Amino acid sequence: MNEKEFQIYRERAEGFLERLKNEFFYETVDLQAEVFHSVDPVPWAKRLEGSYVPAAEGDCWGGLWESAWFHITGKVPEAWAGEPVWFKLELGGEILIFDDGGVPFCGLTNTSVFAANYRKNLLEFTPKARGGETVDFYAEVGGNGLLGDEITPGTDWRCEVGDIRHLKMGRFNVEAWNLANDFEVLLSLLRTLPEKSYRAVQLNMALNEAVSAYADDPANAAAARSCVAPQLAMRATDSALSTAAVGHAHIDTGWLWPVRETIRKCARTFSSQLYNLERYPDYVFGASQPQLYAFVKEHYPELYAKIREAVKSGRWELQGGMWVEADCNIISGESMVRQFLAGKNFYMDEFGMDVRNLWLPDVFGYSAAMPQIIRKAGCDWFLTQKISWSQFNKFPYHTFHWRGIDGTEVLTHFPPEDNYNSALKPEQLNYAVNNFNENYFLPEFITLFGVGDGGGGPRPEHIEHGLRTADLEGCPRVRFDRADAFFARLAEHAGELPEWAGELYLELHRGTLTTQARTKRNNRKCEQMLAQTEFICSVLPAADYPAETLDRLWKVLLINQFHDIIPGSSIRKVYEVTEAEHAMILAECENLVRSAAAKLTAPDGDALTVVNTLSYDYTGAVALPEEWASHRITDGAGRELLTQAGENGVWVLGEFPPQSVTTLYRGEAVEAFPPEADDSLVLENDLVRYEFDADARLVAAFDKTIGRDVVAGAAANLLALYVDQPNKWDAWDVDFTYVDTPPAYAKGVKAFRSESGPVRQALTFELTVGRSAIRQQVVLTENSKRLDFNTEVDWKERHRMLRVAFPTTVRAEEAYCDIQYGFVRRTTARNTSWDFARFEVAAHRYVDISDACGGAALLNDSKYGYRLDAGTLDLNLLRSPTYPDSEADQGTHFFTYSFLPHAGGLCGSEVMQEAACLNRAPAVLPGKGTFALPCRVAGGEGVSLEVVKKAEKSDALVIRVVETDGRRSTAVLDFARGTKLVETNLLEWTEEGELPIVDGSVELTLRPFEIRTFLVR
Structure with a gap:
């Protein structure tokens, strides 16, 4: 057989498979339906309260994000007695079919991003009809596709929202369906073999014998199967690797659909997998994220009871110790702890199960602080595959010990298929075998198979593929298994595994450190406010501690830390809810603190209690109510404090020790004197002198304590607007090429001194850049070097990115970057491709560079994306992608970043203290403090x-x-x-x-x- 003949025979087999897929379901009759349309979902118990109208194929019942209940009826023809009868349903969205008792039975969907012709639209009614029986059931339909509305920006594809395309009942040729599964596996295997190989030629001929035997007649399906049966019976070689195949359905808690829709996705997916478990006795399914189980418990309690039984049987595996599959770059150390605290406690309380793996297949990079947190949360193993997406460098391992900043290690495995949506076909399995870096000494790897999100997890076809590849020549051996069993076997090889120290940096999706700035700012505020609230409430008697409220508020924050919500890669409907929930958390925390204060302080109209919950002295200015202006203010020892009137109250300069409670007293009124006129653009105290030009650029920053101009020779606070057109993932990516197009720089409109007094000085600049306006109040407090840039931006850009740069005279090969409960050192050079790939890195409250003379730090209260380039500190402030949210971050933004020169290195300086104080001001409670923390x-x-x-x-x-x-x-x-x-x-x-x-x-x-x-x- 020559190459051309081989190709023609293979194409014949491939064409036959595509025709065969249309021949399982035949001799159809129409089902009857009536539909009740609603804008918002209506629960099962209220489905009969709506007004139903007749519906048929070709009708359209509604639009995107809307909902409908279908009442579907029919009658099986008498002639179909003894035959398998199935339904074919495509109702213009994602479908959830209920049984007679109102329990979700199975989910169906329409098109998928994974394949243009993907359909999960067939469902068995009965394997053997009596003939004449009636059909009567209800189906709920959500007006959205598997992945929301649109696959990718710029495409004209849309899911068929609301369009009723198929509403049929028909006979089903099971043997033809099995033949198609045979062909799917064998054709996939054929594509992995050399064309001239004996195995390939024999396989190709067997497939074509089956095509001839079928003879375009479904009645011949069994005969056709017999032609390929010997090929499927060939056993794997003794040297073949094994794979633990775990049924999987990655469900994004919010992404191209609102969280509300995720609740229904869970019901569709979980009911579908119970359906599979009943039909395939060796099949194992696993799902992560306790939040999703909590949704099902609340909204579908009978379904939840079935899941609990499946978990008890061992065939349904609980995965992932976190409450949701959270972002790991942006959330704080304590948020990361609470993800485990909430997640693992839920699993233990509800199922009596201690889940020992962290399951994050799709998160955009992993902080070096994580190994310690993972292990101290009782998890021994970590799984992801996302690092395979990196742009420039291939990560050297799939199985290794990951070592964190404290030295803790965690056993880590990356599925070498480089995805979590396997179909268990030989092409994917053999890619994994050859890609598996440790294939020279480890006998197995893990495979996650099934289509997640709206795909409902593994389809029966996926499981059939696994059955055929269980012991097939030319493939690794496939065994349905649990992830925890796989990791336990892997741990036996722990002494042989390599190590990786430091962060697992994803060389992609760097824009997620900045996109949706309001969400990131409010998340930071919520993290700080919850910690402060808990601290204050812990003074109360245990019976008065608001444990249930705080638990609820934490869980609302945790769900919004999901890896497509807080990174900024979701649709507008998601952020409308997130912003409202963040506001709710802050408001309820204020109420909790106010309630605690009523119990902890003595009423006194001339007293306020300042509570510093930080582990640092708070030595800055504290804002007091407006009615305290023009009054003498003293502390408990009678010492008079420096005060200064501000725009909305009075600033008092105090020293508040760590974890302290300090009562301030309002004395007699004093005459307020206006500040002296000063037109200079200079801010100066005994420690430092800063000079600005009219464009708000910092042209000199002289640190008096070390006698050094930290920005000499280069203007700092350089606000630059860059063109931001990522090549592929709009909300996700910042491409390194953004620097190739010269930016526009902010220009001054107005500059003036806005505050002057014994507590603090301030300059205000009004600026424009692009179509946006910027207002900056630059503040220097009397006893600090920290220079705060309190910034308001009226943002009107599309595909632009606003950054601020501080070129310094500091020369350091490494920068110290704040991460969760620690810091990492990162190079400021571009010596290697690994260095180059880190052109945008994650940091929390500060980044510092230091040399032998001292250093400089750039602090912030809500930003995460930094560029480190020699002596320049560069912070990403705002960006405006248009997909998947066309209105991302339009409007007004408030944030503060701060410049801080210092003597000595990071750990001998005030950088950490000032960063903590910037992010958490003391709580000011009414009345006289009568308590201690x-x-x-x-x-x-x-x-x-x-x-x-x-x-x-x-x-x-x-x-x-x-x-x-x-x-x-x-x-x-x-x-x-x-x-x-x-x-x-x-x-x-x-x-x-x-x-x-x-x-x-x-x-x-x-x-x-x-x-x-x-x-x-």
Whole structure:
């Protein structure tokens, strides 16, 4: 057989398969339907309250994001007695079919991004009809496709929302369907073989014998199958690898659809998988994200009961310790802890299961702080595949020990198929075999198969593929299995595995560090407010602690940290809800603090109590109510504090110790004097002098403590507007080529001194850039070098990106970047392709560069995307993609970034203190403080008391302390109550040692970046 003949025979077999797919379902009759259309979903119990109208194929019942109930009836023809009878339903959206008791039975969908002709539209009614029986059921339809409305920007494809395309009942040729599955597997195998190989030629001929035997007659399907049966019976070689095939359905909690629709996606997916479990006794399915199970428990309790039974049987695997598959670049250290705390407690409380893996197949990079958090949350294993997406460098391992900033390691596996939507076909399986970096000594890898989101997970066809590839020559051996069983076997090889230290940086999707800036800012505010609220409420008696409210608020925040919500890659409908929920969290936290204050302070109209919950001195200005302006203000010792009238109140300059409660008193009225006129664009105190030009550029920054101009020779606060047209993923990506087009720079419209006094000085600049307006109030407080740029932007751009750069005289090969509960060092050079790929990196509250003379830091209250280039600190402020949200970040934005020169290196400077203070101002409570916080750091540097709260399962207090400097640090903790500390893990499940509290104090020593959690009893 020559090459041309081989190709023609193969094309004949491929064409036959496509024709065969249309011949399973035949001799159809129409089903009758009536439809009740609604804008919002209507639950099963209220489906009969609507007005139903007749519906038929060709009708359109509604539009995108709308909903409908279909009542479908029919009668099986008498002539079909003894035959399999199936339905073919395409009703203009995602379908959830219910049984007679109102329990979700199975989900169907229409087109998929994974294949233009993807359909999950067939469902068995009965394997053997009696003939004459009636059909009567209800189906709920959501007006959206598997992935929302649009596949990719610029396409004209839309799912057929509302269009009734198929409403049929028909006979089903099971043997022809099985023949198609045979052909799917064998043709896929054929495509992996060399054309001249003996196996390929024999396989090609067998397929063509089957085509001839079929003879365009479905009645010949069994005869055709017999032609290929010997090929399917050929066993895998002794040297073949194995794969643990886990049925999987990655469900994005919010993305191209609102979270509301995810609830129904869960019901469609989970009911479909119960359907599969009943029909395939060896099949195993797994699903992650406790939030999704919580949705099902609330909205579909009978379905949830079935899931619990499937979990108990061992064939349904609970996966992933986090509440949702959360972003791991942007969320705080404590948010990461709470993802595990909420997630693993839910699994334990609801199922009695301790889930030991972190399951994040689709997250956009992984912080180096994670290994410690993963292990201290009781997880031993980590799975992702996303790093395979990296643009420039191929990650060297698929199975390895990942080591974090504190030295903790976690066993990690990347599925070598480089995806989590396998079809269990030989092409994908053999790609994995050859791609698997550890295939020279590890006997198996993991495969995740099925179509997620609206695809409902594995289809029966996927499972059939797995059955055919279980022991097939030319493929790895496929075994349906659980992920935890696979990882347990993998752990037996732990001593042989390589190591990777530091972050798992995704060389892609760098724009997610900036997109949807309002969401990111409010997330940061919620994180800080929740921590402060817990701290204050922990002073209350255990019975008064608002545990249920705080748990609810945390879980609302956690769901909005999903990896397509907080990164900014979802549609507008998602952010409308997220912004409202963030506002709710902040408002309820304020109410909780106000309620606590009423119990903790004595009423006094001339007293206010300032509560600093940080582990640092707060030595800056604190805002007090407007009615306190023009009054003498003293502290509890009678010392008069410096004050200054502001736009909306009065600024008081105080020193508030770590974890302190300080009462301020309002005395007699004093005469307010207007500030002296000063037209200079200079801000100066005893520590530093800053000079600006009319375009708000910082032209000089002289640090008096070290005698150095930190920006000499280059203007800083350089606000630049770049063209931002990513090649592919609009909301997701920033391409390195953005610097090739010269930016537009902000131009001054007006500049003036807006504040002057003993507490702080301020300059205000009004600027324009592009079509947008910027207003900056630049503030210098009396006792600080920190220069705050309080910024308001009226943003009207499309496909533009606003950045600010601070070129400095500091020359350092590395920058220190704040991450969750620690920092990482990153190069400022571009020596290698790995360095180049990190042209945009994630950092939280600060980035610092230092040399032998000192350094400079760029702080912020809500930004995450930095560019590090030699001595320049560059911060990504705003960007305006148009897909998937055409209105992303249009409108008004408020944020603060700060420039801070300093003496010494990072850990000997005030950078961490100032960054913490910028992000969490003290709480100001009405009345006189009559309480003390339950715990405080009394001595020692490098240790931060991050959390004080009530325990999850008892009335004990929980405290969490963190080593912040990356070295061995010691600190003394003082306690207002309690007699002993019992060390526990992040979940509060363990008791790992007891420390007595002697005279109200305990001395602790922590390893570099160590996180320790204690119960205070």
